[in-house]
Amino acid sequence: MTAVLASYVEEMRSWRHDIHQHPEIGFQETRTSGIVAQALRSWGYEVETGIGKTGVVGRLVNGSSGKSIGLRADMDALPIQEKTGALWQSKRMGMMHACGHDGHTAMLLGAAHYLADTRKFSGTVNLIFQPAEEGLGGAVAMMNDGLFDRYPCDAIFAMHNMPGIPEGQVVLRKGAFMASSDYATVTVKGAGGHGGLPHQATDSIVAASAIVMAIQTIVSRNTNPLDMSVITVGAINGGQANNVIPDEVKLEISIRSLSPGTRQMLERRLREVVSLQAQSYGVTADIDYRYGYPVLINHDSPTEFAAKVAASLLGDSRVSPQGQPLSGSEDFAYMLERIPGSYLLVGNGDGQGSCMVHNPAYDFNDKILQTGATLFAGLVESYLPS
Ligand SMILES: [Zn+2]
Numbered sequence: 001m002t003a004v005l006a007s008y009v010e011e012m013r014s015w016r017h018d019i020h021q022h023p024e025i026g027f028q029e030t031r032t033s034g035i036v037a038q039a040l041r042s043w044g045y046e047v048e049t050g051i052g053k054t055g056v057v058g059r060l061v062n063g064s065s066g067k068s069i070g071l072r073a074d075m076d077a078l079p080i081q082e083k084t085g086a087l088w089q090s091k092r093m094g095m096m097h098a099c100g101h102d103g104h105t106a107m108l109l110g111a112a113h114y115l116a117d118t119r120k121f122s123g124t125v126n127l128i129f130q131p132a133e134e135g136l137g138g139a140v141a142m143m144n145d146g147l148f149d150r151y152p153c154d155a156i157f158a159m160h161n162m163p164g165i166p167e168g169q170v171v172l173r174k175g176a177f178m179a180s181s182d183y184a185t186v187t188v189k190g191a192g193g194h195g196g197l198p199h200q201a202t203d204s205i206v207a208a209s210a211i212v213m214a215i216q217t218i219v220s221r222n223t224n225p226l227d228m229s230v231i232t233v234g235a236i237n238g239g240q241a242n243n244v245i246p247d248e249v250k251l252e253i254s255i256r257s258l259s260p261g262t263r264q265m266l267e268r269r270l271r272e273v274v275s276l277q278a279q280s281y282g283v284t285a286d287i288d289y290r291y292g293y294p295v296l297i298n299h300d301s302p303t304e305f306a307a308k309v310a311a312s313l314l315g316d317s318r319v320s321p322q323g324q325p326l327s328g329s330e331d332f333a334y335m336l337e338r339i340p341g342s343y344l345l346v347g348n349g350d351g352q353g354s355c356m357v358h359n360p361a362y363d364f365n366d367k368i369l370q371t372g373a374t375l376f377a378g379l380v381e382s383y384l385p386s
């Protein structure tokens, strides 16, 4: 199979570069999903567009088995001005594929073409091209549009490239693999006044500063040191002049964890610490707490299955079956709450362009297109043996 897939590398590279030159951010992937839909149709897939606004599903049925598998790729870009200097650099100002979703889309298209040409499987393949992974929850949008009701899947798989992991190395993990990511805006309100007369004011700046310091003790004192969690205050805004005490300060906070229980505890402690700190300084603190993506939890048996498939295709030395979890987040987590499956990482290597994702100098490594497509196709042929 690896040898056969090599003949699809050139077209994968050209899709990748074309999509890279024309990046589209979340829920605006009309051009990208058009390319995907047209290609799938030309190979004989039954295609539905507009699922989750700009999502596409391609279904291919072969043989008589009643089993089904879902493979998912994300298609959206980021609002970042590209600085790679690549020949295929983004042609759109302020937008680029800085997370490699151009590569994921091309990998799944390569596997789609191979599967349609070779048809060495028995069952139903559902290819899920998802919009808006970057923060907007395209996975949920597709599920709310009936994705798994209309395209039932016995198991689902997705892949993400990862800089810093050797080129083509496959990393899997049973259990929690990516963090939950929640957000809070805290508005601290006091009574402003003259900077020289603090006793006549209730200082929101001093109270907000105390809150910032106090919430740092939640991770260090309330969570199990073996259970990763992060609380980051990413913005603190209030005041304009050195001699004026402002009424109000706003804090923007990011909260991440690797278990649903810790996630709940972090929210409860954040609310307690913020409210009681505010009370002790005589100010009020309004907390707007929003849930982002949940913890991504890989199911055991699909993960073991995927590790075996990867090892048989690529060799044991290129597969790490139980890698380290990551503090990034991923909306494939919602799909895994509904359907058993697994999320895999493929090393992007450390060559040119392989700084961390979401960086203006990042670029997807074309050398792993074949690895990704081979894995996707191999999962189908092993899950749906003919
Ligand atoms: Zn990303």
Ligand SMILES: [Zn+2]
Residues within 6 Å of the ligand: 099, 100, 101, 133, 160
């Ligand atoms: Zn990504």
